[in-house]
Amino acid sequence: MATGVGLLIALALLIGALLARAAARLPTDDEAEVERINALLPQTQCGQCGYPGCRPYAQALLLGTAEIDQCPPGGTATARALGELLGKRKPGPLPADAPAGVAIIDESSCIGCTRCIEVCPVDAIIGAATFSHTVIAADCTGCELCIPVCPVDCIRLETGSSPLPARVPA
Amino acid sequence: MAELLLIAVGAATVNNFVLVRFLGLCPLLGTSSRLDSAAGMSLATGAVLTVTAGLSWLLDHWLLIPLDLGYLRIISFILLIAGTVQLAELVIRRRHALLHRLLGMYLPLITTNCAVLGVALLNSGSAGSLAEALATGLGAGLGFALVMLLFASLRERLDSAEVPQPFRGPAIALVTAGMMSLAFLGFTGLIRV
Incomplete structure (x- = not known):
């Protein structure tokens, strides 16, 4: 009985450790990152950013081909939040400051x-x-x-x- | 070597896990509406089948049998399978994000694919060697891929065919699968083990 419980626990710990190692070694999780950026966008799917919807814009943001200030519905608040999440890029003149x-x-x-x-x-x-x-x-x-x-x-x-x-x- | 080849071919055709033993029917119907997702699914399931066939043999012969823990076989095999599937999902998600979105829920569901547990349990039931267990796993994976690709191609054709109203959708898919199963019965007697 005790050996059985011990064996199962040991097996589970071993598999968990291996998975954690594999997760750390593989390239970064782009999908989760896109999801995180997408969650900040207003989901109006209006296309004013020049991309067909909010998710494609999030992908472009991750790739660095889009600027954070391309979302008029989101306005200043969204641009600021995107800048904070993506870190490196400083927000330029923000869309809400321009006459909407x-x-x-x-x-x-x-x-x-x-x-x-x-x-x-x-x-x-x-x-x-x-x-x-x-x-x-x-x-x-x-x-x-x-x-x-x-x-x-x-x-x-x-x-x-x-x-x-x-x-x-x- | 010839014997291993026979075991693999036998597992792929004569004892095909999907159409002869009727294991793993859910991904067969779930992910076979398009050829590319069927190919991705076959690849993932085949890899998981082969790896778990080997790993479960090792677990069985190195730990479970010496420690007289045969009653833990199913639960420990499931743990092993779940870990392997998780790894496969991780790799596909990080390297082929599109394929991951295509397969969706069916990828983690490889864990509950009865063919995977079936191969592991059948291997531990027979007194074969590690190489034989791996050959069975590989053969089962190839057989699964064969059926998936054939079935997905048939279903893609069926999409544009004029199917009578009452047979549209899953009905004609199941009828097709049944006919394929009859065809696979033709392999009986190909290999005498």
Whole structure:
């Protein structure tokens, strides 16, 4: 009985030690690193960084082919967190410091097709079918994904000033 | 040497673990929808099969039998298999991240692949040498790879075939596997051991 227990414990310890040694010797775990970077990104999958989504951007960051300040939805906070995680690179001028765009729907032209609602990665557009839609300015990241899908071209991007005056008809 | 070759070929064909003994059917159905993932799975399972066949023989003959601990055979073999699979997963994850994502859950599940434990237990049941145990493991791995590659190729063709509605999906896959099993019965009598 005691030999059996001892043997199993010894076997488990031996296998554990061998695995730990193998883990230390193999090349670094890129997958886990990409996951860690990906977790810091806002997951809007908007593509404003120039990559098809957040995970590809995380991979590019790990390879060093992308800068940490390419994510407008994440803004300053994300860039700072990425800089901290990746260490070496100092954050340059950050995206949130540049004027972030906000999408504006011209409500008199909107036909209520809901296409822009479907593509909005941050659910910043509200409205229902055949009713006019509108953008929640505080949530809009200015990713422009809604602009090409609008069949009546009634969405435009405003940069800088508060979106409210633009919405009031002149 | 010729005898070892016979044992390996026998384990791969006449006593094919998947289609004749019906062990390790879960990865056969789970990872065979694409040829490249089937190839990766066969390679990983084959390596684990060979290594664990040797290691479990050593464990059995150097420790379990001298210490009269035969009743610990299954649990200690599983420990050994789990360690080997963990190592295989580690290597694939670090060196072939894409393959790791393709295989997903099926990679750690090699641990519970009955063919792996089956080979280890069958080896300890027979009074063969270490070389014979390794030959059985290698043969079983080759047999598994053979079946996986054939089956994955068939399934890739089936994807574009016009299968009657009630047979679509797993149904036709199982029917195909059954027919392959019948075909493998044709190997009976190829080798007399």
